Amino acid sequence: MRIPRRFVRIRPGRVAWAGALLLGAVVAAGPARPALPRRPADFAACSSLAARSLSTEAALQALANLGFKWVELSCLTWAPHVSVTNLVADFAAEAARVERALRAAGLGTSSLVFDPPDARPFPQYREEFAALVRLAARLRARHINLMAPAAGSDRAEAVARLRALQALAGDGGVILTVETHVGQITERPADARWLCEQVPGLRLTLDPSHYYAGPHQGGPFDELLPLVEGTGFRAGAMTWDSIQLPWGEGPIDFAGLVRQLEAVGYCGFYTAEYIEGFNAVDARAQARRFRQWLETLSPASGPRQGRTARR
Secondary structure, eight states: OOOOHHHHOOOTTOHHHHHHHHHHHHHHHOOOOOSSOOOGGGGEEEEGGGGTTSOHHHHHHHHHHTTOSEEEEEEETTEESSOHHHHHHOHHHHHHHHHHHHHHHTOEEEEEEEOOTTSSOHHHHHHHHHHHHHHHHHHTOSEEEEOOOBTTSOHHHHHHHHHHHHHHHHHTTOEEEEEOOTTBGGGSHHHHHHHHHHSTTOEEEEOTTHHHHSTTTTOOOGGGGGGEEEEOBOOOOSSGGGSSOOTTOSSOOHHHHHHHHHHTTOOSOEEEOOOTTSSSSOHHHHHHHHHHHHHTOOSSOOOOOSGGGOO
8 A cells, every 4th residue: 555655754743643644554455465375273263152151251261271362252142252231331341351351361352243233123233333343443353243134134124234334344444244154144155145245345254064054055155255254163064953063074174165265365264163052062172173173284285174084
């Protein structure tokens, strides 16, 4: 990004101001692709849903104990490691509480995840989302991931709401994504792409397990890869009952998917999306296995993660 000279002329007493302006220009330009292939393990994150039964402080420490350096913080109503109600009522207090917990665990924030826009009356939801944008900027989270509107929802209304939310996110310098998810508009790749086309700037958080267990039944979704800004990875198979399996099981070729994402310029995190209590699978144990698997992987090559790579 070329910056006009009049904006960077430094006068006495204006050094800090000019530096901040330059930094803002760099941030606005977005993350630069590295000259060399990325090491995926350096971008390993874990959803706090892997410890959903624990308090924020205990959950973050549990994820740090698994070896993670980054966390996707749940702001979901049913798993509130960030209380959005408290954030709206007293932003400074709730933001400070979350920051203390992150600092104590030594974790950075990769992203926030929140309810779908049709979860409640939109004026209330918009106020809550605006507070989350402020929090994401304060925590330097890369993006906010929303559950998408329900598959049967009014699409014109869904688009209008997401356009309003995208404007708020853009003003705050935060990327907005919706998740690929069974039962939501994004449950089929063509519809996920359509939604992004209707809302300029909107991107996707790719959870491939939903494209196997849901109506897409393992069909291709390569067309979505350039739109992906976040991921939620867990082993899964072809039914809802098998959407969360121990890492290393099922038909999803995660190594190939990582290579494809890196090839199209993906700059985001690789996030373990195991949910504690969803089924009998030990979410934290499998999240640890996911992180260990990432250590073996490079963008150019790596072991196939599927039925032939069960460990």
